[in-house]
Each structure stands twice: as C-alpha cells, then as structure tokens.
Amino acid sequence: MTPTPRWHRRALRAAGAGAGVAALLALSACSSSDSDSASESSSSGTVTVFAAASLQESFTALGKRFEQTHPRTKITFSFGGSDSLAASITGGAPADVFASASPKTMKVVTDAGDASGTPVTFVRNQLEIATLPGNPDKVGSLKDLTNKDLKVVLCAKEVPCGAAAQKALDASGLKLTPVSYEQDVKAALTKVELKEADAAVVYRTDVRAAGDKVEGVEFPESADAVNDYPITLLKGTRHPDTAKAFIALVRSAEGRKVLTGAGFLKP
Template identity: 50%
Template sequence: MKKLALVAAGTTAVALLAGACSSGDEPSSSAGPGSSAAPAPSSGTLTVFAAASLTESFTALGKQFEAAHPGVKVSFDFEGSSSLVQKLDNGAKADVFASADEKNMTKAVDGGVIDGQPTVFATNKLAIAVAKGNPKGIKSFADLAGDGLTVVVCAPQVPCGSATEKVEKSTGTTLKPASEEKDVKQVLTKVQSGDADAGLVYVTDATSASGKVDKVDFPESAGAVNNYPIASVKDAPQAALAKQFTDFVLGAQGKAELTKVGFGTAR
C-alpha cells in the first residue's frame, strides 16, 4: 500500500512538472512577443551579395545594422547582378542576395540557390552621366548616337545594360558604345576618368557621384524601370541574421537610406 502511494505521488509530480513547462501541447522557446524560435547570433559575419548600384546605400545600411547588432560584421560583395548569380550557382557562400532586376533574381530562384520568396524593395531608372559642366552639350538619349562621342554602357546581361537596350528599342536609337562594362560602377568610372564622354548609369549612381559627374535625365528612362528584389540565400551560413537584414532593408531605415540617393519605393 505504501509502495502504491509513492508511485501515485511520483506520477502526480511528473504531471505537474509537465504542465508547468508547457503552454498548450508544445514547450515554448519564445522569449517574448516578436521573438523568433531561432534567434540571430550575437556575433559573426553576414555576407551580402548586392548589385553594384547598391554600393553606397547598402554600405550605409550595413553600418547601421552593425550598430544595432554589436558583434556582427556585414561583408559585401558588390558586382553586376548576373556575375553574382553565377557565383551563387557555382557554390559561393552568401547569406543575402539583392539584385538590380527581377530577371537575374529569377535565374537564382530557378537555380535553386534562393530560400523563400524574393521581395522587391526598390526601383531604379537610367540617367546619362557626363563630365562636369557637360562639355559635349548632351541633352537627350538620342544625342548619344551622335558622331564624335565616346559612350560606354553596361553589358546586355547586366540589368543596366538590359534597361539600355529597352530604351534603344523603344526610341529607335542605336548606340555604338566604345565598351560594354560588367557593372554600372565601371561605366561611371570611365566617365569620371575622362575615358568616356558619357555613360548610361542609374539615377542613383549619378546622384551618388554628384560633384564628380553631371547627370542628364531623359524621359524615355521611365519605360525601362528596374525592380530590385532581395532574398535570403539557400543554406545561408547566417540564416537568422539574413532574415533580420532583409527585414531591415524592407523597413523604414532601409527606405530612408535608399530614397536619399534616388531609388524609387517598391509598389
């Protein structure tokens, strides 16, 4: 009889302990409202692959993210979106990918290197970068087809190059570029150095380089607006941090930094 009483008492204690450790049927790992089941680490390196045109904005956002996450380092690889997709396809390790167009993001998704659904966070359009003072008097997209001008553009597989081709087709203007560059920053560099009279870049690049080049806007650029999507990379080494950084870019601080240099807001 005494033995049965001990068993009953033990069973009751186990039941009470189980009830105290659970809320419903499952044990809770939440530290409070809004926390995730897998909290981001307090230290480590977050690797972000981002389109070259995001250099200034994302560099600033990276510093803000580091300030909000002491111990975390944000490392960027800024290149043409097509080059970054190729790197991911070849097995390069990254946590976040931000593309300058949906076409290259779709390639990454189809290649199985993206985790989840990409989200468009900004838009961008072309502008003409010219030397300070615009010595060649370039006023329109059609002027770029004139004789005696050295014009540089992005390669067709690069988002800014694809946008350039769209404008050429819509306007019936055929450019004869001196070179086709791997990313928009290389185009900008050639204009800054004097190796080119003009270059097709994004509004944001010309704005960021204010004081080094002049910007010539043209209305036809509205027909070739690029959407910029962002997503976590599949099997990201820092998956939790990748989610937090993506949310940061999509949030108020991200929008403020992006619009500062001329990015449009996502629809």
C-alpha cells in the same frame, strides 16, 4: 534535409565602401522599439551579402547601421554586376543574401534552387545619362548619344543596367554604338569620371553618388525601362536569423529612408 553549406568553397572578396556613406548613415539614425531591440540582441555571426553594384553606397551604410545595433554581428559585401553575382552563387560561392538589380538575374538563382523563400522587390531604379562635369558636349537627350563624335559607354547587355538602356533605345528606335560595354554600372560610370568617355547610361543613384565628378541628364525614355530590385535569403547560410534581420532592415522604414535618400524609387 538541411542544405549543405557552401562555406568550404572560396569566397569572393567584398568591395569597399563608396563615397557618401556618412551622409546616408545620418539619414538612417533613428530609435528602435523594444521589440526591435530584443530581435537585435539575439543576432550574431557574419553574414555575406551579394548585391548589385548600384547598391554599394546605401547597403554599406545600412551594413554599418546593422553592426552598430547588433554588436555580435558583421556584414560583409560583394558588389558587382548582378549576372556575375548570380553565376557565382549558383556556382557555390558562399553567400547569405542576394540583392539583384533585376528579376531576371534573380531568377537565375531561384531556378537553381539556391534561394530560400520568395524574393521580394524592395526598391526600383531609373536610368540617367552621366556626362562630364558641366556637360561640355551639351548632351540633352538619349538621341544626342548617337552623335558619332561622342565616346559613349554602356553596361553590357546581360547586366541589368545594360538591358534597361537597350530597352530604352529600342523603344526610341535609336541605335547606339558604344566605345565599350562594361560589366557593371560602376565601371561604366568610372569611364566618365576618368574622362575616358564623354557620357554613359547609368542609374541616377550612381550619378548622385558620384557627386561633382559627373553631371546627370534625365531623359523621358528612362520611364519605360525602370528596374525592380529583388532581395532574398539564400540556402545554406550559417546564420539565417542574422541574415533575415538584415533583410528586414533593408525593407524597413529606416532602410527605405536610406535607399530613397540615395535616389532609389519605392517599389
């Protein structure tokens, strides 16, 4: 039996595009094959994508590219913490595609029976320390963040970036008491951008997207806490062919070029 669509329930509003979209779009420009063109011309309708906050810049760029090559389509996004997005999906929020920042949060959706097919990892991401421009506090390691004079922000532990940060801290035997736990990686980074915190542990892709608003500091422990990002089609979609075509773009060489250009790692 065809799953009952969730479109009668209230939708979450899509987040706006972040900085750097134009540069990412330039990376994504390339010619399509005849077979791709045939597939593109057959797609239509609006597709709603729920995606981890760290994907905002690159997915926004890919969404614009998709709409350019599929004139009768529209891609809308809702970016946020993967755990909150997963809870919204299982609660009936209308969405066609889910891209999570960890297999754990994706499992919430698959266990609830809301995924159509098996999720596939399309990129990975690594942590970095974001400091104020110029790194005035001379942060050079994860251990430096334990300095009680520093105001440090982490993602909430249930959020993939927070779970990864805690894994890195545990592996190092370090204890850190942040001034706040934020519900997604963008919120943690914003605390540093607004100078409400001296440092935050976020993804390196977000440090790169922030440009000169912050300075990134790599730390070796991050190699032990790399997050896999899975993506899947959701049940109840009105336009499965269009949703599948967007997922195909994300996983294509063109999509990979945009994502690695933003700092993501290959799966």
